[in-house]
Structure formats: C-alpha cells, structure tokens
Amino acid sequence: MxxxxxxxxxxxxxxxxxxxxxxxxxxxxxxxxxxxxxxxxxxxxxxxxxxxxxxxxxxxxxxxxxxxxxxxxxxxxxxxxxxxxxxxxYLLGKQVHSSRKLGIYNVVETLTLTxxxxxxxxxxxxxxxxxxxxxxxxxxxxxxxxxxxxxxxxxxxxxxxxxxxxxxxxxxxxxxxxxxxxxxxxxxxxxxxxxxxxxxxxxxxxxxxxxxxxxxxxxxxxxxxxxxxxxxxxxxxxxxxxxxxxxxxxxxxxxxxxxxxxxxxxxxxVRNSRRLTVQVGHPVDAGKHLISNTRFDGFRALIGDLAVNEEKAQAVMTPEVARLLKVEDGDSVRVVEM
The missing domain is CATH 3.40.630.30 (Gcn5-related N-acetyltransferase (GNAT))
Structure with a gap:
C-alpha cells in the first residue's frame, strides 16, 4: 500500500x-x-x-x-x-483590428507576458x-x-x-x-x-x-x-x-x-471531505476512502477501506490502516469517499 x-x-x-x-x-x-x-x-x-x-x-x-x-x-x-x-x-487573449470606413473587422489572438x-x-x-x-x-x-x-x-x-x-x-x-x-x-x-x-x-x-x-x-x-x-x-x-x-x-x-x-x-x-473520529476495529460494509490524519508535520494519507458510523461521526478502520496513518481511537482523520 x-x-x-x-x-x-x-x-x-x-x-x-x-x-x-x-x-x-x-x-x-x-x-x-x-x-x-x-x-x-x-x-x-x-x-x-x-x-x-x-x-x-x-x-x-x-x-x-x-x-x-x-x-x-x-x-x-x-x-x-x-x-x-x-x-x-503568457495569457492568451484577443485584439480587434477594425476599420468601419473600409468595412474590415479582424479579431486576432495574442500572447501577453504576465x-x-x-x-x-x-x-x-x-x-x-x-x-x-x-x-x-x-x-x-x-x-x-x-x-x-x-x-x-x-x-x-x-x-x-x-x-x-x-x-x-x-x-x-x-x-x-x-x-x-x-x-x-x-x-x-x-x-x-x-x-x-x-x-x-x-x-x-x-x-x-x-x-x-x-x-x-x-x-x-x-x-x-x-x-x-x-x-x-x-x-x-x-x-x-x-x-x-x-x-x-x-x-x-x-x-x-x-x-x-x-x-x-x-x-x-476539499468540498466533500470531512473530519471524523477514529474507531479502530473491524469495519462492516467498508468502502474505499481517501484518508489522512490531521497532523501538520506528521501528515500521512492513503487510500484504504473504512466504514462510516454516521450516528457517532466515526471512521471505523482496521488496525493496519490506523497504524499506517499513525492514529488511535479518538484521533481525528479527514476522509472522502473514492
């Protein structure tokens, strides 16, 4: 993994x-x-x-x-x-070169250094x-x-x-x-x-x-x-x-x-991710999720199986997934379903 x-x-x-x-x-x-x-x-x-x-x-x-x-x-x-x-x-933009008197109207693309x-x-x-x-x-x-x-x-x-x-x-x-x-x-x-x-x-x-x-x-x-x-x-x-x-x-x-x-x-x-509390165990009906811990200097992320207990706002994950994320029961993780 x-x-x-x-x-x-x-x-x-x-x-x-x-x-x-x-x-x-x-x-x-x-x-x-x-x-x-x-x-x-x-x-x-x-x-x-x-x-x-x-x-x-x-x-x-x-x-x-x-x-x-x-x-x-x-x-x-x-x-x-x-x-x-x-x-x-470079910004790709447009400039118009036109002359009403001559009946000419040309739109040209330009690249401008920005x-x-x-x-x-x-x-x-x-x-x-x-x-x-x-x-x-x-x-x-x-x-x-x-x-x-x-x-x-x-x-x-x-x-x-x-x-x-x-x-x-x-x-x-x-x-x-x-x-x-x-x-x-x-x-x-x-x-x-x-x-x-x-x-x-x-x-x-x-x-x-x-x-x-x-x-x-x-x-x-x-x-x-x-x-x-x-x-x-x-x-x-x-x-x-x-x-x-x-x-x-x-x-x-x-x-x-x-x-x-x-x-x-x-x-x-970003919009779909949410914070949940870790529950280490044996998830039932687990699905693939993108998961990270919420530590700054010790940030870890992976794609693994977990089940969400909506009632308790818990992420139920295996001991192996928890070990790799360096989290324990009660810690926070950020998750999004894949």
Whole structure:
C-alpha cells in the first residue's frame, strides 16, 4: 500500500533518480544535486514550524510503499509563487483590428507576458514512477494534496494553480520554444528548461519579447501546441478537471502548456471531505476512502477501506490502516469517499 508522508533527508538518492526519470519539461525536478537538496531542506523547514498564514513555504511529499519502504512518487504544494523571484506566464487573449470606413473587422489572438499568478498557491512536482502506475496510486498522489489544503487552508491562497507540461518530443524539443528560439533566443529547450529549474530566470526578463506576440505570426507547429498537454501529463490533467480545475487562457512561456486553476473551496475533494473520529476495529460494509490524519508535520494519507458510523461521526478502520496513518481511537482523520 502506498502511504503519503513529508519528504525526509534520507529520500535524496531516490529523489535524484526520480528527477532523472521525469525527463525533459519537468521543470520542478531539475537533475541538480544542490537544487534537489534545497527542495528537501525547504520542505523540512516548512514542516518544522507551522506558520500563521501563507508564506514562501514548500510542502513536499513522497509516496512510500508500506511493505518495502521504497519511494515511488512525489507530489508537492508551493504555498505562494512569485514572491522572491518572478513567476511568468503568457495569457492568451484577443485584439480587434477594425476599420468601419473600409468595412474590415479582424479579431486576432495574442500572447501577453504576465505575472498574474504572483502569490497564488501551486500544485507541483507530481510524478509517479512507472512501476507504480496501477490501481488508484495516481489518484492518491494527486488528491492527497487536497486533504492537506482542506485541513490547513489558512496556509494557502484562495486560488490554486497547476502548470501542465506542454508538448515536447523525446529529445526535449518543443515546437513552441523552437519559434521563440529562432526569433529571440539562442538556447535550446532543454537548456532553458534546466536554467528555469535551477532558478536562473534572469534571461527571461532580458530576452523575452516585451510586447504581445500575435499568434498568427507563429509557425504552424507552434500555434498547434498552445494550451496542449504532454501525452504523459494528460492523466494528471484529467484528475484535476474532475476536481473542478479549468484552463483560463494562461500558458507556460517555454512550451505553451496550459495552467489550470480552481478556487480552493470549490475543489471537489476539499468540498466533500470531512473530519471524523477514529474507531479502530473491524469495519462492516467498508468502502474505499481517501484518508489522512490531521497532523501538520506528521501528515500521512492513503487510500484504504473504512466504514462510516454516521450516528457517532466515526471512521471505523482496521488496525493496519490506523497504524499506517499513525492514529488511535479518538484521533481525528479527514476522509472522502473514492
């Protein structure tokens, strides 16, 4: 069974291997020892002292196999993006060119560089290793974050963002970036992807076009991938769409992948989750639930069987599920039926 827990120092070797496996375009996990260690340190610091409100905190989780102890996935929450360094996106919009005298009326699409997501909370770093892509593991890895958001909502913005990886080939070549590279840059996509991942974003302000880009001036290949998602990222996007996330026209500045968003209180799992009291025993008529404890630094989540005693507002679970969640009789858990 997979159990979600905060990342620890001992997870570094596996985190580096996951960064290698994630491939091109997965900016939040650069193959760089210093940056990966910084992420672990940042998360441990964020969990060590619960803040009073939203700040530049990173809550990084791993999915651990309860039988083998092997880490098989990662997922994270960035409490506020763009506060210490700019967070850039393109906004797909429209401009009208018309002349009543000449009887001409043309609507053209534009891409405008923005910092509109500054201070917004982000879902990030979702990656499940290939050997674990079965059953409900993907759902656990994606949805566990919503139980954390529901339990500690005061630590996050009311807007929740998720950047989807855009289209690129196995060699890391992005059709969208290829057009930008030809006209404004002299770096290939894997290079800019890596520089962004390690935090060296100064070149964006220096070289990125300052004015809106007319979409009809882009190459046919670049236009075709605006707002499109990488094949390997589509399952993650579908899970978010089930939760109420939608595309509002913002895309990544490098690969044009869509950024989807949802109000925290409108996320389906957040809305449907509830707190119940633990009763350890032998549940009758148990069903599959997404379950987490309500601890901050000792957060645990899993998908397991439990029965709900509505009269007593109790979650009746087996000793094994209780052990993995690190809860006892009388403790609180947050649950949502799968």
């Amino acid at each position: 997979l159990v979600i827990r905060p990342i620890e120092q001992r997870d570094f070797p596996t985190l580096k291997q996951i960064a290698i496996e994630s491939g091109h375009g997965f900016t939040s996990l650069p193959v760089n020892d210093e940056l990966l260690q910084n992420k672990i340190d940042h998360s441990i610091s964020s969990f060590s002292c619960r803040p009073a409100g939203k700040g530049e905190c990173l809550y990084f989780f791993v999915a651990e196999d309860s039988d083998t102890g092997e880490v098989l996935g990662t997922t994270a929450l960035d409490a506020a993006v763009g506060l210490s360094s700019p967070f850039y996106t 910092n509109d997501y500054t201070g917004v909370s982000e879902l990030c770093t979702l990656f499940l290793r290939e050997q674990a892509r079965e059953g409900m593991n993907s759902r656990l890895l994606s949805k566990c974050r919503f139980l954390f958001l529901a339990e500690f909502s005061e630590l996050f913005d009311h807007r929740i963002l998720a950047e989807m990886r855009g289209v690129s080939d196995d060699g890391g070549n992005s059709p969208f970036w290829s057009w930008l590279q030809e006209h404004f840059f002299s770096m290939d996509f894997p290079t800019v992807d890596y520089l962004t991942g390690i935090g060296q974003k100064g070149f964006i302000a220096d070289l990125m076009p300052k004015y809106p880009i007319y979409v009809n001036l882009l190459s046919k290949e670049a236009r075709a991938v605006i707002g499109k998602t990488h094949d390997k990222t589509r399952p993650a996007l579908r899970l978010l769409e089930e939760e109420g996330f939608a595309w509002r026209g913002y895309v990544d500045i490098f690969d044009a992948g869509p950024s989807v968003e949802c109000d925290l209180k409108q996320i389906r799992t």
